[in-house]
Amino acid sequence: MSGVASLNLPVEFFPMAAGDLDAVAALEAQLQAFPWTRxxxxxxxxxxxxxxVVRIGGELVGFSVVMAVLDEAHLLNIGIAPRHQGLGFGARLLRNAMECARLGGANKMFLEVRPSNARAVELYQHFGFRRIGLRxxxxxxxGGREDALIFDKDLR
Incomplete structure (x- = not known):
């Protein structure tokens, strides 16, 4: 299914289940040179x-992982299948992650992102994340190691 064709199909969010692990790990391997493992x-x-996970027409096309600690949330990983990128699905997935964190009691969300991932940096800034540091x-x-930009956002 092409990304454009998916615009007419239902977009559904589900808590990830053990049965999703293989598909999520395979998707992550498509997205990252140094992917998370299953x-x-x-x-x-x-x-x-x-x-x-996010499914479009039943097909798993994205995932997000957020760790909560007290009243803070840390976006650990997020990804959308390459053919569905640039169509607003990543924004919907990020919005879902932020809302779940807020409903779970988080007042603030943190994340790290590669400076070379301009598309992600732009998405986070569009949603009001602000750069607060560098790792x-x-x-x-x-070529060795890459720095991480640290961002945060008030969820209140």
């Missing part, structure tokens, strides 16, 4: 993180 996602489920050498990269 075990990383399983650990997030086991830890009770807010872990969601040097945070991400593995083909």
């Amino acid at each position: 075990g990383n996602f399983a650990d997030s489920l086991q830890a009770g993180h807010s872990v969601w 040097k050498g945070y991400y593995p990269a083909l």
